[in-house]
Amino acid sequence: MNKFDYFSFGLKLGHLIFTDTEKLSCALQSSDCCLQDVFCAAEAIIYHFRRIQVVQDNEGLTEKPILPRLRRPPRRYESNTIPVNYASCEDFYQKQYVETLEIIINMLQTRFTQKNFKMLCEVENFILNISNKSPDGSNDYIKTIMDFCHDDIDIERLKSEAFMISDFFKVVINTNQMKIKLITKISTVCEIGQQMFQEFDKLIRLYLTIPITTATSERAFSALNRVKNTLRNSMTQSRLNHCLLAHIYKEKLDKIDRNQIMSTFISSNEQRQALFRLML
Structure with missing residues (x-):
């Protein structure tokens, strides 16, 4: 019965974790998401797991828990460490609960705080900014684009195209009464201007080839x-x-x-x- 109680605790804990992470996974695989949406969704899940780490939110995972019998590890695995002796059942299950959530949080933070993630967000902001408003201030993103594209894009031509692109999309936005929020939408609208804005078209293609930018x-x-x-x-x-x-x-x-x-x-x-x- 003690083994079943521990299995029931693990089952409920797994359901609690995978229910929320599955929502994040579905959001990441959506064809309409962008990097900013991905980052916000991941941060929301991390904050949620941080919040439910407190004791008040994990009381319903077990029913009157019974502390398992203290067992010594097999001799072939035995070391100098002494088995942990818990003062109460709550301490035992709370340790399992907190450590499991901490592992999940650390894995999410590691996944979504990679050094290239910020660079890709800045490239995405540059593409969306010059498509929706004046390219003033776009020079702040040029160094990031140079690091991102290396020798694939002529930066000087891209700077000169930025002003024309802004006027081009002003006409598109005013004509169709829309605001461009997704780079995948830009890639379809920009089919007309592929010959006019070759460097901008290259930048979009390179951006969309990164696995994190599209599922x-x-x-x-x-x-x-x-x-x-x-x-x-x-x-x-x-x-x-x-x-x-x-x-x-x-x-x-x-x-x-x-x-x-x-x-x-x-x-x-x-x-x-x-x-x-x-x-x-």
Whole structure:
């Protein structure tokens, strides 16, 4: 029964942690998120875990806990350390609870406080700022862009393009009555100006190739693992491509009128019309 109580505690603790981290994972894999959203979501989860580390929020994880019997480690693992003797059941479970949350918090902080993360945020701010307002003050981001792109972009040409880009997007924003918040939206709007703003187009492409800036590649591999499983690992490449298209774009696929597809298929030749006439 003591083992079951400890298992129940671990199960509840795991449910508490993975429920929130799963929300963060879903947010990170969204095609509409940007780096600032990623950072805010991670910080929110970290603050949440910090808050629930207090004793008052972990009392409901166990029901009248019983302290497990003190066991000495096996002789082959035994060292000079003395087994910890807890004064009460609450101290035992509280230590497990706090240490587990501390590990999760440290891993999240390590993941989202890498040195390149700030640099990518500044590159994102530069792209969004010159797309929505005057490029005044954009020189503050130029050094970061130089570190980010090295020899891939002509910085002087990018500086001169920044003023033209601001005017270009002013027309786009005023015409379409919108505000650009996502770089993926810029990449589609800027298709018209790819020849005019070649360095800016290069900067967007380089930015979107960084794995942390887009979850497209991760979603593609996740979809591949779901579609091409052990039961269907002998399918041809063409069938795999067709299945992936239907799986990835299932929302758009649900909006297609099946009756219209059937009518187009049947009416394409006389043999189908004779065979499937009753279905029209």
